[in-house]
Amino acid sequence: MSDRALTDLHPDLYTLYLKWKTACDAAGIKTGISQTYRSDVEQDVDYARGRTTDGPIITNARAGQSPHNCQDENGNPASKAFDFFIYAADGSTRL
DSSP states (O other): OOOOOGGGBOHHHHHHHHHHHHHHHHTTOOEEEEESOOOHHHHHHHHHBTTTBSSOOOOSOOTTTSGGGOBOTTSOBOBSOOEEEEBOTTSSSBO
């Protein structure tokens, strides 16, 4: 299952996320987070997609190669990436 917890972002990225979100909100752009931290197991599943499992290729990064897989010195999630989507003007669909 996708992790969407903003608390799983690296502190530096969390600060940048807040600036980005504030700018989006000020511009009237409604956004959502689809993923923050991704475990190595989840990363390998995503990497296999389109290669050894059905579906299109969605990443070229194996486990440990994605900024989504980063952890702090204690092994806690500290993702250096987040995936997002933008809602359509009517708010009903993602763009």
